[in-house]
Amino acid sequence: MPGSTARERLQEALEDARRRYIQNNKISETLHKEATNTLPGGNTRTVLHADPFPIYMRSGNGYQVTSEDGQTFTDFTCEFTAALYGHSRPELQAAVTHVLQDVGMNIGGTTRQEGVFARELCRRFDLERVRFANSGTEANLHALAAARLFTGKRKVVAFSGGYHGGVLGFAGGKPAANNVDMEDWIVTPFNDLDSATTAIQSQGVAAVLVEGMQGAGGCILAKPDFLKAVQRAAYESTETKDIQAGVLFILDEVMTSRLSGGGLAHIHGLKPDLKTFGKWLGGGLAFGAFGGRADIMATFDPRLSSSVSHSGTFNNNTLVTHAGYTGMTQVYTSRNADLFTAQGDRFRGRLNEVTRGTKLCFTGMGTVMAVHTPEDGTREILRGGGIEESNDLRDLFWFAMVEEGFWIARRGLMSLIWGTPETELERFVGAVERFVLEHGEHVAVAS
Numbered sequence: 317m318p319g320s321t322a323r324e325r326l327q328e329a330l331e332d333a334r335r336r337y338i339q340n341n342k343i344s345e346t347l348h349k350e351a352t353n354t355l356p357g358g359n360t361r362t363v364l365h366a367d368p369f370p371i372y373m374r375s376g377n378g379y380q381v382t383s384e385d386g387q388t389f390t391d392f393t394c395e396f397t398a399a400l401y402g403h404s405r406p407e408l409q410a411a412v413t414h415v416l417q418d419v420g421m422n423i424g425g426t427t428r429q430e431g432v433f434a435r436e437l438c439r440r441f442d443l444e445r446v447r448f449a450n451s452g453t454e455a456n457l458h459a460l461a462a463a464r465l466f467t468g469k470r471k472v473v474a475f476s477g478g479y480h481g482g483v484l485g486f487a488g489g490k491p492a493a494n495n496v497d498m499e500d501w502i503v504t505p506f507n508d509l510d511s512a513t514t515a516i517q518s519q520g521v522a523a524v525l526v527e528g529m530q531g532a533g534g535c536i537l538a539k540p541d542f543l544k545a546v547q548r549a550a551y552e553s554t555e556t557k558d559i560q561a562g563v564l565f566i567l568d569e570v571m572t573s574r575l576s577g578g579g580l581a582h583i584h585g586l587k588p589d590l591k592t593f594g595k596w597l598g599g600g601l602a603f604g605a606f607g608g609r610a611d612i613m614a615t616f617d618p619r620l621s622s623s624v625s626h627s628g629t630f631n632n633n634t635l636v637t638h639a640g641y642t643g644m645t646q647v648y649t650s651r652n653a654d655l656f657t658a659q660g661d662r663f664r665g666r667l668n669e670v671t672r673g674t675k676l677c678f679t680g681m682g683t684v685m686a687v688h689t690p691e692d693g694t695r696e697i698l699r700g701g702g703i704e705e706s707n708d709l710r711d712l713f714w715f716a717m718v719e720e721g722f723w724i725a726r727r728g729l730m731s732l733i734w735g736t737p738e739t740e741l742e743r744f745v746g747a748v749e750r751f752v753l754e755h756g757e758h759v760a761v762a763s
């Protein structure tokens with residue numbers, strides 16, 4: 317429109333995209349309206365909320381998902397990294413069918429298979445002992461309980477922008493309003509070596525909890541030096557004082573464990589006291605695990621009179637112990653994890669090539685990445701929320717990719733499913749290239 321500002325023209329483009337979205341997804345709109353009568357905001361998982369309403373998914377197959385409105389998408393949301401195996405992997409179907417037909421669900425006893433699965437997890441992720449839970453959130457809560465019991469202290473250092481579960485969020489540099497243990501957190505800037513060291517070595521700290529790449533925070537990579545400094549600061553406090561007074565280093569590998577045969581710790585040569593897991597490791601089923609040093613994990617050894625209970629009805633359920641083990645050993649072997657990370661790096665490289673010089677860029681590692689829209693076009697993002705980004709541009713990008721048939725998370729997270737054809741990755745690169753051409757004015761960095 318003549319006389320309008322660049323900002324107004326971006327809003328108009330967004331309004332057009334929104335109108336088409338509403339037009340193309342009438343069934344989803346109806347389902348959403350119905351759902352608001354029983355679920356607050358029609359939602360039971362906040363991250364899936366989308367304005368004006370979310371697209372309702374009917375089914376998934378292989379690397380694709382199909383909406384109730386009949387559109388089929390290449391799935392780059394990948395269930396926020398958990399759908400690594402896609403939606404119908406034959407090996408996992410066989411494992412689940414085997415349990416349903418030959419083993420049975422909910423058999424209320426200790427099973428041989430939980431030991432088999434535990435052995436594989438310990439081997440692959442260099443753990444002396446491991447325990448299972450039902451989500452990444454739970455895994456972190458139990459790891460923190462272990463650290464507190466082991467050290468006899470309460471405080472935990474976490475990082476701004478970090479996310480460790482539904483009640484363990486640190487967006488904006490403070491514990492989320494619904495976090496547990498509100499008074500026990502010390503939240504410090506991500507990728508800042510000095511402030512991390514000071515926080516870790518302050519009084520009363522039981523543990524430091526960190527992601528090697530902040531996933532929910534926007535796929536922001538920790539600098540290797542930062543992770544080494546965190547490890548060193550925790551380790552030095554252990555060395556110089558009575559071991560019970562040390563600080564435990566807990567690496568949250570819930571998202572990053574898929575990035576190499578041995579997760580992110582292996583990539584950077586880290587030796588955390590404890591690691592936490594979840595997502596894909598359940599073979600597509602709800603799962604969490606935490607493990608590491610045998611002396612710390614002995615906190616939960618029921619043979620010891622000093623032990624504490626770690627319970628969970630579904631901790632060793634037969635479906636997850638079979639599916640998880642099958643996935644790790646028959647599909648996503650260590651070698652395949654390394655290959656997939658290399659493929660993801662090449663893909664992200666291509667995306668950054670076609671968006672060079674614009675306000676769009678892709679951060680991350682391997683097959684886990686996020687789109688960013690820095691106003692100043694910077695490519696080096698060390699801290700989520702540390703730079704000014706255009707939310708309107710990110711929304712416009714989302715609407716455009718959805719229209720092109722790519723299912724990416726509204727907040728910009730993208731993750732690949734093992735077996736996604738290379739032609740689909742190239743198709744996405746083409747779609748991004750077209751977006752940059754079509755919206756040249758909106759993606760241009762102000763000079």
Ligand SMILES: Cc1ncc(COP(=O)(O)O)c(C=O)c1O
Pocket residue numbers: 396450451452453454456479480481482527531532568569570571594595603
């Ligand atoms: C790094 C990290 N830790 C923990 C969690 C929580 O896992 P869950 O959603 O299985 O509770 C997540 C979830 O996205 C995560 O990204």
